[in-house]
Amino acid sequence: MSTSTGRKFIGLVVINSERCKGCEICVSFCPTGAIVMSRDFNSKGYHYPEFKHPEKCTGCGLCGLYCPDFAIYGYREKVE
Amino acid sequence: MANIKWTTADPKGVLTGAHYLDGNHAACEGALAAGCRFAAGYPITPSTEVVERFASRIPEVGGVFIQMEDEIASSIALQGAVWAGLKAMTVTSGPGFSLMMEHIGLAAMTETPCVFVNVQRGGPSTGTPTLPAQADMMQARWGSHGDYEIIAVSPSSPQECFDFIIDAFNLAEIYRVPVMFMMDECVGHMTEKVIIPEPEKIKVVERRWTDKKPGEYLPFEPDDDLVPNMVKAGDGYRIHVTGLTHDERGYPAATDVTVHNKLVRRLCDKIYKNAHKIWKWEEMDTDGAEIVVMSYGISARVALRGIEMARERGVKVGLLRLIVVWPLPEPRIREIADKVKAIVVPELNVRAQVAREIERVVAGRCPVIPVGHAGAGVHDPNDIYNAIMEALK
Amino acid sequence: MSVTTYRENPVEQFLRTDRMPHIWCPGCGIGTSVNCFARAVLECGIPLDKLAIVSGIGCTGRVAGYLRLDSFHTTHGRAIPFATGLKLANPELSVVVYSGDGDLAAIGGNHLIHAARRNMDIKVICVNNFNYGMTGGQVAPTTHFGRLATTTPYGSPEIPFNLPHLVASCGAVFVARWTTYHVVQLQRSMVKALKKKGFAFIEVLAPCPTLYMRRNRLGSSVDMMKLFKEKSVVKHGIDTKEVAITNYEDPIIVGEFVDTERPTWLDNYNEIMKKRLGDKYVPWGVNNG
Structure with missing residues (x-):
């Protein structure tokens, strides 16, 4: 992914879709709407989140803090 | 080892x-x-x-x-x-x-x-x-x-x-x-x-500490005597201990019939199969005895008087005093049962808790006569003497 | 810029990842609290090999089994006395009890109050989801008045415990309450509790979407998280008498209510022995671990 916003940091989100149980807490509480629920299912039949709008992500990490399933992790990376 | x-x-x-x-x-x-x-x-x-x-x-x-x-x-x-x-x-x-x-x-x-x-x-x-x-x-x-x-x-x-x-x-x-x-x-x-x-x-x-290092150690992997070696909290092994049915890693496997069967059988077998190393009893005049009194704890001491009274009348009575009560020394009990007229078991309960187990072990080789007592006191030695004399008939 | 390697979630090192996914339902708040706990442990720098976690029985009772620490999944209600033995036998260990409201406050209520009274140096994290989850949604000592559970099918006639007040009145030196909405604050309080000497208690209000919320038509766990957000009022240091949650509609008072100091059980034990026995007494747990 890339950034052209001139920010010093970008937000990144790593998703382990197989651990996800589709509760939607991460998507509901993402302050910027960077993640949305995927239409796809994982092998257990749950929808999981997708990092749809990386440009909106501030790397606040709330998604990872809220996730009850250790399935998502958001963080901030310095732009070189 | x-x-x-x-x-x-x-x-x-x-x-x-x-x-x-x-x-x-x-x-x-x-x-x-x-x-x-x-x-x-x-x-x-x-x-x-x-x-x-x-x-x-x-x-x-x-x-x-x-x-x-x-x-x-x-x-x-x-x-x-x-x-x-x-x-x-x-x-x-x-x-x-x-x-x-x-x-x-x-x-x-x-x-x-x-x-x-x-x-x-x-x-x-x-x-x-x-x-x-x-x-x-x-x-x-x-x-x-x-x-x-x-x-x-x-x-x-x-x-x-x-x-x-x-x-x-x-x-x-x-x-x-x-x-x-x-x-x-x-x-x-x-x-x-x-x-x-x-x-x-x-x-x-001493505690049977493992020789293995973290990573290679499985907390519930039995040693050759069916007993696993141990570690303690804080040693860096990061073990999990649960009352749920668990595998050798200690992880719950509470819906796994095979794991459950293996674990429960081992928990019992580690006592059964090592029983010969656990038994402890004391015998007095059991060689050539007609009657053997089997007892434990305070009742075995009270029984001594009953045995003495029977001997005064010429009866050959021996005593097997259980020190380890569970597991019972089954082969020795059977050996004695093959040679005596009866086994008399005084104990301070009326449901013949140990006597009944002895009877199971004896399996009809000779009569097993419980001498029950509800407790709140000890046997009158006469009751034990009477049971011995009755058993002779 | 392109990213070829992603960072690993720092929480992973705490987890028995070979046991994932865990058994908790979609949207259950227990996992969220564990997330905060793992990060709190990282932040406060306790060596992981010297940290032991003890759970009782129930949904939250499963926490111990998912953490890559020395972990003990004990019997129902008895995590605290197990932890007491563990801590007293090796005072070098940091001992955390992680269990649910039913386990700690109903069947284990007697141990909870006595550990607080003794100021036993253990940390208790109580995930309160307002009912018994593992067994299918029965009434708990924390169920809101009038709400439905399988064993109160017409509504609970009981007034729930005010848990912070209960432990505070018994002498706990650190008492806090947060919800699973308050992840940052919860993590911060967990750090404080872990660093605190003595009996620390944190109540974590959490959604139980499958049982409590569905039966009471309270929506999804997202709905409850939103309710937590709307109804919560932060009042640090407030008298714990004021923080009861009797009805579902009540405001939820959260915050750090108690943060005080007093000698632990072992401090007092050593002090008394030293006084009575003099030099003959070697203080326990000071050098001998």
Whole structure:
């Protein structure tokens, strides 16, 4: 992914879709709407989140803090 | 090879010399000599002197006593202490023992080496707090739910309270099993001479620590004697210990029939298959006897008078006194049963708790005659004598 | 800029990842609290090999089994006395009890109050999801008045415990309450609790979407998280008498209510022994671990 916003940091989100149980807490509480629920299912039949709008992500990490399933992790990376 | 390391007693816990002690105080001294450094208890007659003495002795020996809020708490606090690396016991009687049942099961399931002392009194319920019974023998064996085996040891005198509680601690460590030290009010409150040997003459077994490193160690992988070697919290192994059915990693497998079957069978087999190394009994004049009295604890002492009376009338009577009651020395009992006219079993319960098991072992080789007594006292030796004479007919 | 390697979630090192996914339902708040706990442990720098976790029985009772620490899954209600033995036998260990409201406050209530009274040096994290989850949604000592559970099918006639007040009145030295919405604050309080000497208690209100919320038609766990957000009022240091949650509609008072100092059980034990026995007494747990 890339950034052209001139920010010093970008937000990144790593998703382990197989651990996800589709509760939607991460998507509901993402302050910027960077993640949305995927239409796809994982092998257990749950929808999981997708990092749809990386440009909106501030790397606040709330998604990872809220996730009850250790399935998502958001963080901030310095732009070189 | 199983990691069994014998050593001698830590001198700090040993009051070498000749003492005049009751069984409860002697049991405490035995525990200290065996290396017990943690006890949790709750007051209950007729057992309380054991922990009272422990509470007064332990600060100078080095260890902790805590009086918990109930017996349920006591019986699991000691297991916490064991997983932190100490040898530990709890002490109770009748109603308290009933409250501890769940944690005897936990100790069996998690293979936590520990000692439960039960100074037996009469029941059911509050029963006879200040008077003896031997009516918890089956409860000691199978009182917690589910399938498991334990070891039960029964002393007949204050000296044996000292000597055999050391055995109880050693057996607990070797087989990683809760050991029931089944005293009774008479033995607990009887005061006699107790000789405490020099520490270097007291044999003590260390915890069977693993030689393996974190990563290669599986906490519930049995050694060749069916018993797993142990680690403690804080050693870097990051173990998981659960009362759920678990695999060798210690991970729950509570819906896995194969794992459950394997685990429960091993928990029982580690006692069955090692039973010949656990049995302990004493015989008197069993060779050529017509009748053998089999008994344990205070009843075995009372039986001596009944046996003497029968001998005065020319009857050949022997005694087999069980020291380890569970597991029973089955082959020896059968051997005797093949040669005698009858086996007479006096015990302080009316449901023939041990006699019935002896009868199962004997399997019709000879009659097994229970001499029951509801407790709150001991047998009249005449009753034992009469049972012997009756058995001859 | 392109990213070829992603960072690993720092929480992973705490987890027995070979046991994932865990058994908790979609939207259950227990996992969220564990997330906060793992990060709190990282932040406060306790060596992981010296940290032991003890759970009782129930949904939250499963926490111990998912953490890559020395972990003990004990019997129902008895995590605290097990932890007491563990801590007293090796005072070098940091001992955390992680269990549910039913386990700690109903069947284990007696141990909870006595550990607080003794100021036993253990940390208790109580995930309160207002009912018994593992067994299918029965009434708990924390169920809101009038709400439905399988064993109160017409509504609970009982007034729930005010848990912070209960432990504070028994002498706990650190008492806090947060919800699973307050992840940052919860993590911060967990750090404080872990660093605190003595009996620390944190109540974590959490959604149980499958049982409590569905039966009471309270929506999804997202709905409850939103309710937590709307109804919560932060009041640090407030008298715990004021923080009861009796009805579902009540405001939820959260914050750090108690943060005080007093000697622990072992401090007092050593002090008394030293006074009575003098030099003969070697303080327990100071050098001998």
